[in-house]
Amino acid sequence: MTESRSPRVRLAGRHAVLVELADAEHTGAFHAELLRRRAAGTLPPVVEIVPGARTVLLDGVTHPEELARRIADWDVPSRATDTRGVVRIAVRYDGPDLARVAALWNVPVEEVAARHSSYTYRVAFCGFAPGFGYLTGLPEELYVPRRDTPRTRVPAGAVALAGPYSAVYPRATPGGWQLIGTMPDPTPLWDLTREEPALLTPGTRVRFVAEGGAP
Template sequence: MTGSRFLDVRPAGRHALLVELPDAERTGAFHAELLRRRAAGTLPPVEEIVPGARTVLLDGVPDPEKLARQLTDWDVPSGVADDGDVVEIPVRYDGPDLADVAELWGLGAQQAAARHRSYTYRVAFCGFAPGFGYLTGLPAELHVPRRDTPRTRVPAGALALAGPYTAVYPRSTPGGWQLIGTMPDPTPLWDLSRDGAALLTPGTRVRFVPADSTP
């Protein structure tokens, strides 16, 4: 089932569809459109909507072929509207890789910190570990590579960059991202006792704000 000029819709099981898109921006826009139509009651029955880097999985679809035909007729905006819930995350820009990232950006460390927290980010998708949200919103000229040698341990609450993404590690784990800051007293990013275990869910907007003693 081939879609329109930017949608490729494929079966992914008896009651599931996988929608492939050309880039993260289109994926975010398509995911936002799905949520908008679900809230308005105009989306056909879908139990699960799971975004990825360039895909959206629709699961629990009673009639996948019918929905696929409808999806390929959609006129989806190329970008995501500047709306949705905002989560503010206090951070200190004191990570061990901040100086290296600042050098790549052609800035001093404090300038790099100010530049990073000047943007509003959006959770594109979640993965890697429970509560780990991949945040988009960093301009292309500020994308940085992963570390040549991953760390065997990245502490929980570490603010990190890799490629186009920003993230906060919800728990201690190995990782190869560039560490530029920390959450000094982090609100749990993943808490099974909370109504909605993940603090950061796809579509949520995120702002990083100064914590005490942040440069």
């Protein structure tokens, strides 16, 4: 049986409602439910729905008190069903921290690609830089710490790990995540010429494909 938990809801300003959830999985499910109800026309008008690690902010709400009361009664399963397709991202597992991650996982270096590409991930939320999605899906035993000293420049397309998250850097920036690979596919993660600039949006499912063959 799928576990369900009611959210904690509070007002966040004159026209915003903040929903606090138990964990990233429940947050993802709640965000998916909000989108489903908005598409069905059963959610009162909301300008923006912004998921975080354990919160969802609803901004631009005409009657926030009423919406907060309604949401507080929801009982959303902690696992969401998503009928959208999966975004597949090719990866060349050649990152400078590959050996470090292999040691932390206690596996041979060549095993990191097989492990990392064997899971289906979900974008929990976006932040840090435009197009940067925080992907959940790794089992807890594969969580790794951030680097003690961040790099001053991480190249665009770098595939990285930190804590419970995987990510792909959409552009060159400083960063402290463990770099395990690069994305050879030229498809940009952030492109203002597209209708939806971000390739990875909250709720999107992602599979990493080791270059040279599917996982």
